[in-house]
Amino acid sequence: MTAEPIEVTVEEDRRSDAFLSVRDLRVHFPTGDGLVKAVDGLTFDLDRGEVLGIVGESGSGKSVTSQAILGLHKGSQAKVTGEIWYNGQDLNSADEKDMRSLRGAEIAMIFQDPLSSLHPFYTVGSQVSEAYRVHNDVSRAAARKRAVEMLKLVGIPNADRRYDDYPHQFSGGMRQRAMIAMALICDPALLIADEPTTALDVTVQAQILELLKNMQREFDSAIILITHDLGVVAETCDQVVVMYGGQCVEKGAVNDIFYRPEMPYAWGLLGSMPRMDRDRQTRLKPIKGSPPSLINVPTGCVFNPRCAYQHHVEGDRCVTEHPDLLETAPGHAVRCHIEPEKRREIFEHEVKVDL
Amino acid sequence: MTGVDVENSEPSAAADTAAIEDDSLLVVRDLKKHFPIKGGLFGRQVGAVRAVDGVSFSVGAGETLGLVGESGCGKSTAGRTVTMLLEPTAGSIRFDGREIAGYSRNQMRGLRRDVQMIFQDPYSSLNPRHTIGTIVGAPFRIQKVKTEKGIKAEVQGLLERVGLNPEHYNRYPHEFSGGQRQRIGIARAIALQPKLIVCDEPVSALDVSIQAQVVNLLEDLQNEFDLAYIFVAHDLSVVRHISDRVAVMYLGKIMELTTRDTLYSAPMHPYTHALMSAVPVPDPEKEGRRERILLVGDLPSPINPPAGCVFHTRCPLYREVLTDSQKEKCVAIEPGLDEAAPGHLVYCHYPTVRADVAQAEDIGVTTAIEAVTVVDETGDPKESPASADQEK
Numbered sequence: 001m002t003a004e005p006i007e008v009t010v011e012e013d014r015r016s017d018a019f020l021s022v023r024d025l026r027v028h029f030p031t032g033d034g035l036v037k038a039v040d041g042l043t044f045d046l047d048r049g050e051v052l053g054i055v056g057e058s059g060s061g062k063s064v065t066s067q068a069i070l071g072l073h074k075g076s077q078a079k080v081t082g083e084i085w086y087n088g089q090d091l092n093s094a095d096e097k098d099m100r101s102l103r104g105a106e107i108a109m110i111f112q113d114p115l116s117s118l119h120p121f122y123t124v125g126s127q128v129s130e131a132y133r134v135h136n137d138v139s140r141a142a143a144r145k146r147a148v149e150m151l152k153l154v155g156i157p158n159a160d161r162r163y164d165d166y167p168h169q170f171s172g173g174m175r176q177r178a179m180i181a182m183a184l185i186c187d188p189a190l191l192i193a194d195e196p197t198t199a200l201d202v203t204v205q206a207q208i209l210e211l212l213k214n215m216q217r218e219f220d221s222a223i224i225l226i227t228h229d230l231g232v233v234a235e236t237c238d239q240v241v242v243m244y245g246g247q248c249v250e251k252g253a254v255n256d257i258f259y260r261p262e263m264p265y266a267w268g269l270l271g272s273m274p275r276m277d278r279d280r281q282t283r284l285k286p287i288k289g290s291p292p293s294l295i296n297v298p299t300g301c302v303f304n305p306r307c308a309y310q311h312h313v314e315g316d317r318c319v320t321e322h323p324d325l326l327e328t329a330p331g332h333a334v335r336c337h338i339e340p341e342k343r344r345e346i347f348e349h350e351v352k353v354d355l
Numbered sequence: 356m357t358g359v360d361v362e363n364s365e366p367s368a369a370a371d372t373a374a375i376e377d378d379s380l381l382v383v384r385d386l387k388k389h390f391p392i393k394g395g396l397f398g399r400q401v402g403a404v405r406a407v408d409g410v411s412f413s414v415g416a417g418e419t420l421g422l423v424g425e426s427g428c429g430k431s432t433a434g435r436t437v438t439m440l441l442e443p444t445a446g447s448i449r450f451d452g453r454e455i456a457g458y459s460r461n462q463m464r465g466l467r468r469d470v471q472m473i474f475q476d477p478y479s480s481l482n483p484r485h486t487i488g489t490i491v492g493a494p495f496r497i498q499k500v501k502t503e504k505g506i507k508a509e510v511q512g513l514l515e516r517v518g519l520n521p522e523h524y525n526r527y528p529h530e531f532s533g534g535q536r537q538r539i540g541i542a543r544a545i546a547l548q549p550k551l552i553v554c555d556e557p558v559s560a561l562d563v564s565i566q567a568q569v570v571n572l573l574e575d576l577q578n579e580f581d582l583a584y585i586f587v588a589h590d591l592s593v594v595r596h597i598s599d600r601v602a603v604m605y606l607g608k609i610m611e612l613t614t615r616d617t618l619y620s621a622p623m624h625p626y627t628h629a630l631m632s633a634v635p636v637p638d639p640e641k642e643g644r645r646e647r648i649l650l651v652g653d654l655p656s657p658i659n660p661p662a663g664c665v666f667h668t669r670c671p672l673y674r675e676v677l678t679d680s681q682k683e684k685c686v687a688i689e690p691g692l693d694e695a696a697p698g699h700l701v702y703c704h705y706p707t708v709r710a711d712v713a714q715a716e717d718i719g720v721t722t723a724i725e726a727v728t729v730v731d732e733t734g735d736p737k738e739s740p741a742s743a744d745q746e747k
Contacts, residue, residue, distance in 0.1 A: 057562035058533065157653045172426060201425035201589055203650050206633040210649065228563055231635030235642045254639045270637060272567035274596035276619070277636040283574070284596065286567030290532055 018045035018085070019222050020069075020190060025082035025092075027064050027073060034295040038064040040246040042082075043325075046239070048189070051216065051223045053237030053254070055230065055269070059291050061246040062226045063112065066192045068092075069224070070109055071099040086190065105135040108188035112195040114175035118167040124175075125151070125163030128182045135186050150181035155207060173204045180208065187219055194226045209236055230269060234258055242266050245292045245302035248325060252332035262334040262343040264309045267351045278355070285354065301337065309346060313337040375612075375700075379413035380583050381437065381551055386410050386446035388429070388436045392658065405657045406432040408607035409446070411692065416550065417577065419584040421598030421615070423591060423630070427654055429607040434553040434587045438470050439463045451550065468498055471544040475556035477536030481528040487514070487539050488524040494546040513542040517572060534565035538572070545576055551583045558593060570597055591634050595619050603627050606665045607657055609692055613699040623695050623706040625672040632712040648712065664690050664704065672705060681705065 027039040039061040046052045054062045067073060073080050074096055084091040086107070091099065103109075111117040119127060129147035132138065138146070144163065151159035154177040167175055176199055183191060193212065197205040213236060216223055225236060233240055233254065240257040242250040242265065250263040261267055268287035274280075289306040292298055298305050300319040310318045317323075317337050325335040328343075336343060375382070389403035407429040414420045422430045435441045437448055439458060448456045455466060474480035481490055491513055492506045502509040511521035517538040528536055537557060544552050557573070558566040570593065576582060588594050594601055595615060602612040603626065611624040622628055629648040636642060650669045655661050663686040667673045673685055684704050695706040 057564060155653070202591065202633040203425060203629055205635075206647050206649060209635075210647075229635070230563070230637035231642075234637045234639045235635040258637060258639050269563055272564045273637065274567075274570070274592040275636065276592045276595060276631070276634055277638060277641060280595060280615075284567035284570055286571060287564035290534060290565065291562070 017047075019048045019050075019087065020046040020224075021083075021085040022065075022069070023083040023085070025065065025068060025084065026080070027061070027068050028079045028081075030077055030079070031295070036294045037246050037297055038078075038294055039068065040297070042241075042243075042248050044239075044241050044248070044251065046190075046222050046224065048222050049216065049220045050239060051213075051225055051237045053233040053240045054224060054226045054243060055228065055233055055240060056243035057228060057291050059245075059294065060243040061294075062243055063194050065243075066109065066194050066224060066226055069192060070103055070107060071096070074099065101135075104131050104188070105186045106188055107190045107192065108183035108186065110176075110179050110183045110191070110193040110196045112198065114172065114179045114199065115167065117179060118175060120167055123164050123166055124170060124178045125165075128163075128178060128185060131182045132185045146185065147181070150185050151178065154178070154181045154184075154211060156181075173200045176200055177208070180211070184215060188221060189219070190222050190224070191216075192224045192226070195228070196225070197232060198227070198229070205232070212236070230258075230273065242269075245297055246294055247302055247335065248333075249303060249335045250333065251325075252329075256329070256332040260329075260332070260344070260347070262328055262332075262340065262347065263303075263336050264307045264338075265303045267347065268306070268308075270355055271351065275355075301335070309338060312339075312342055312346065375411055375413045376415065377413075379415045380418075380451060381414040381585075382447075382449040383413065383437060384411045384447045384449075386433065386436060386448065387444045388432050388441055389444045402658050405607050405660060407436060407443075408657075408660070410602075410604070410607070410609050412602055412609065412612060414551065414583050414585060416583055417581040418600070419577065419586055419598045421594035421601040422585060422587045422604060423589060423594050423601060424604035425589060425630075425654070427606075427657065428604040429657070430587045430589075430604050431555050433604070434472075434555050434585055437585065438472055438553050439466075440472070464497075468494075468500075468547045469550045471547070471549040471552045473537075473540050473544045473552060473554045473557045476560055477533050477540055478528075478560075480540055481536055483528055486525050486527055487519075487531075490528070490539060491542045491546060494543060498547060500547060509546075510542075513546055514539075516545075516576075517542045518568070532565075534561050534569060537561060537569055541569070541572065541576070545580065545582070548580055549582065551585070553585045553587065555587045556589070557586075559588060559590060566593070573597065591631060603630065606655060606660055608665060608702060609700070610666065610702045611700065612692065617696075617699055621708045621710055622712065623699065623701045623708055624666075624703050625670050625707070626666050628709045628712045629671065662689075663687055664702070666703075672703075672707065677705065 022042060022044050025039055025042040029036040029038060042065060044052065054065065056062045068080050069084055069091065071091055080092055082092060118124065125144065125147055128150060129143035132146050133143045148159045148163055151163065156162055156174055156177055170178060176196065180196065197208050200208060209232065212223065227233060237254050240251060240254050241248050242257065242263065244265050250257065250261065250266050257266060261270065271285045272287055274284060287306050292302060300321055301323050304310060304318040323335045323337045325333045327333045328340045386407055387409055388407040389405050391400040392402040392404065394401040410433055412420060422433060424430045432441065436443045439455060443456050446456065447454060450470065488507065488510055491510045495502060495506045495509065511524055514521045514523065519535060519538050531539065558569050561569060574597065577584060586594060586597055598615050600614050601618045603610045603624065605626050610626045611618065611622065622631060629650050632648045648671055652669050655668055661668045667685040673682060690702050690704045692700045692702045695701040
């Protein structure tokens with residue numbers, strides 16, 4: 001690894017060639033208790049044919065980010081600032097009518113909880129075909145045919161019969177497959193998958209991830225995969241954004257994050273999960289404490305109350321000064337006060353051995 | 356060794372093997388739970404969902420038995436039937452020397468002290484209208500247990516033990532995060548110092564960093580109170596971490612039951628192979644090299660399970676390797692949960708060791724065993740994911 005860190009903040013101008021470019025995205029919710037800074041200054045680029053993983057715990061702002069991209073906060077109390085460039089268009093300033101024509105057709109989303117995102121009063125089939133009929137001028141019968149095709153593609157047995165079932169008659173895995181069918185029915189260019197396989201079994205998860213990858217290869221679409229499962233990230237993603245407390249704390253290519261992580265939070269995540277590919281540890285090493293409140297975000301570094309490596313920083317900068325997201329190697333940026341040299345040393349000698 | 360023989364299957368003959376010990380804290384034999392399907396004009400029973408269809412296992416004091424499988428395999432139903440939250444259709448449950456399978460609700464109430472449960476969803480398993488003091492104190496009140504310093508002091512001690520602030524006694528569940536709620540559920544379960552806790556997916560709703568905290572807490576409590584756990588989960592890595600022995604379930608039956616180390620280093624059932632190969636590991640390069648055994652088709656309906664071996668409809672071994680004459684046996688005769696190796700029970704006519712799916716560090720993942728060919732659902736040659744070699 002080269003020694004000299006490249007001291008460039010990542011918040012540079014948007015890359016003109018990026019398919020999706022998010023610049024300094026902030027989503028703040030005013031509440032009775034105070035301002036909830038759900039996402040606070042997120043910047044990333046995504047190219048066609050790429051899979052971007054957004055990893056983080058609940059409350060880290062992953063889902064809110066995806067909702068902001070889809071413009072789902074419009075008309076709500078939320079204050080969304082920053083730019084979301086999609087195909088040369090700033091989605092954040094686009095009006096609701098434009099967003100409607102994009103949603104479902106070009107940008108589709110798979111939600112986390114299939115039970116609450118399917119309407120209980122309508123049959124699964126009608127909900128899947130509705131997505132198609134909204135964006136395509138086709139007959140009911142044609143939409144039904146297409147929907148059955150999609151349901152088959154995502155692996156629902158007897159799709160033509162199950163078309164008329166209601167969501168409660170589907171198992172959790174099948175509901176998620178129906179959601180995926182609904183999202184893919186218009187061949188979207190950008191697919192946002194919010195924890196798409198969290199509710200699924202591993203063998204089904206393997207099938208669904210395979211399905212997503214095949215689809216992506218076929219249509220050269222871009223995928224934003226929001227997940228907390230690092231295994232899924234390792235399997236599917238090209239780029240990774242690690243989020244914590246509404247901020248991006250580390251981002252880079254998938255190999256950077258898994259083989260050369262530099263942020264103590266990323267170390268903690270990698271270290272706290274039991275792994276089947278390693279010898280069994282006698283004891284897991286959790287990150288102490290719990291994620292921060294987004295109303296009273298810790299001063300200084302967001303991770304400082306849980307960080308075990310603060311003694312490597314002189315003085316109390318971790319508590320007083322908010323670190324910038326700085327590039328440590330090309331394409332790999334870290335938000336941490338510890339000197340890059342030192343971070344690599346700690347990772348090599350203290351963290352890696354325990355992973 | 357007596358194994359299940361389908362032609363003359365006597366429930367008691369199910370498994371007199373080393374892996375199921377008679378003098379354990381809990382001995383379950385040939386347990387069945389069928390949910391009736393009512394239909395027709397008079398609401399007669401027209402069929403049954405065979406959620407649990409003849410499982411046998413034992414759990415010793417202070418031991419953890421992992422129950423893994425995919426949704427719909429009956430693992431949760433098995434857990435609930437063992438605690439008599441559901442009444443078993445058939446079979447025997449011996450707990451602490453007593454046969455509890457026929458117990459009434461009243462009889463069970465006395466036993467609830469010794470058998471507790473931790474539920475999956477920390478949001479729906481706590482009454483939102485009760486304070487956590489009430490929730491954690493409920494076992495004492497219901498069981499009319501006298502406490503030395505009063506229930507409140509006892510509850511606060513419990514809260515402290517599970518890592519919560521005892522001053523939060525009067526707070527409501529919505530004021531806590533998921534991980535904290537799960538700790539409340541754990542405090543309630545250990546309140547009466549039970550001997551056995553059935554943990555139904557206790558950590559699957561939690562964040563990774565919190566998961567590790569709760570798993571560690573469960574382990575500490577086990578050591579402290581000599582608890583036995585039945586750990587129902589779908590996450591194979593967590594199960595490996597916490598369990599002493601593991602049972603893999605599929606369609607209401609146990610496919611494989613053995614010690615943790617044996618199961619994860621030398622799994623013998625084709626379903627276990629598929630399950631293990633499907634777990635993604637947080638290592639992009641290894642992910643790129645690994646071959647998945649994708650199961651084709653869907654889980655058959657537990658209303659009408661396949662004849663013979665219940666797994667044969669999706670079995671890679673059956674489809675790819677076995678000869679026609681071998682296949683006949685799979686379709687005609689249901690295998691028993693037989694001892695394929697000492698202490699290693701496998702429900703398969705042709706158990707095969709596959710170490711390559713086990714993913715352990717020292718085992719080369721690329722060495723495929725010739726006896727079994729890796730199959731892909733689409734038949735496409737599998738490419739390594741772009742993530743592994745794309746560096747920017």
